[in-house]
Amino acid sequence: MRKHLLQSLIFTCFLFLSSSQLAANEATAEALVDAATTSVNTFTIDPDMKWFRDNMNNAKGVLIVPQLVKGGFIFGGSGGSGVLLVKGGGNIWSDPAFYTMGSGTVGFQIGVEVSEIILMVMTDKGVDALLTSSFKLGGDVSIAAGPIGAGAKAQTADILAFSRTKGIYGGVNIEGAVLKIRNDWNHDYYGRDTAPRAILIERSATNSHADELRNAVANLAIKSGG
Numbered sequence: 001m002r003k004h005l006l007q008s009l010i011f012t013c014f015l016f017l018s019s020s021q022l023a024a025n026e027a028t029a030e031a032l033v034d035a036a037t038t039s040v041n042t043f044t045i046d047p048d049m050k051w052f053r054d055n056m057n058n059a060k061g062v063l064i065v066p067q068l069v070k071g072g073f074i075f076g077g078s079g080g081s082g083v084l085l086v087k088g089g090g091n092i093w094s095d096p097a098f099y100t101m102g103s104g105t106v107g108f109q110i111g112v113e114v115s116e117i118i119l120m121v122m123t124d125k126g127v128d129a130l131l132t133s134s135f136k137l138g139g140d141v142s143i144a145a146g147p148i149g150a151g152a153k154a155q156t157a158d159i160l161a162f163s164r165t166k167g168i169y170g171g172v173n174i175e176g177a178v179l180k181i182r183n184d185w186n187h188d189y190y191g192r193d194t195a196p197r198a199i200l201i202e203r204s205a206t207n208s209h210a211d212e213l214r215n216a217v218a219n220l221a222i223k224s225g226g
Helices: 002-026 029-045 047-054 124-130 183-190 196-200 208-223
Strands: 061-086 097-121 134-136 143-145 159-167 178-181
Touching (some): 029 047, 029 061, 029 097, 029 208, 061 124, 061 208, 097 124, 097 183, 097 196
Parallel strands (some): 143 159
Antiparallel strands (some): 061 097, 097 159, 097 178
């Protein structure tokens, strides 16, 4: 009985991860920006995200991963794509730069977890790290779980991670995950080879399609006192 249950779980994980990978391959930069906007709006009304909402004015940037998929049997891993926006003067938020997030783990684990992740970048060091081609969370910069629920208090860290998770794992740990720039999607979205610094800091690349996302982030920061 247990053997059949184990086989069924493995097969389910395989099907889920295969379909998720297929969906990821078929995704577009525009669809990711739209999904990121939905995630911001969802976090805005989630009662557990009060600290996140109240402190957005203190953030120097936000990296939004609308779907981070984690799963596996014995050898697990997680992966997803996201967008980074950086705040400039006057609460003017940049257009998005595109990134991937991935990690691998070894240990006994069965199941699938799908999470919405928002990384609140609290320091200039955190922003600078995200401008590099690749870096590890918790290695190159400090990361801590964002406060959840009423009365929660934040730890001091370069980046605070907030997540909304559904799945068998029942929680997400992204420390050690590697973030890399998606040069292909930056090119597709802006029509030319564009480095994150040009998008986020110099503001020399823009796309009106991102206005809804930029406004959603800016409005949240304004409501929290920014």
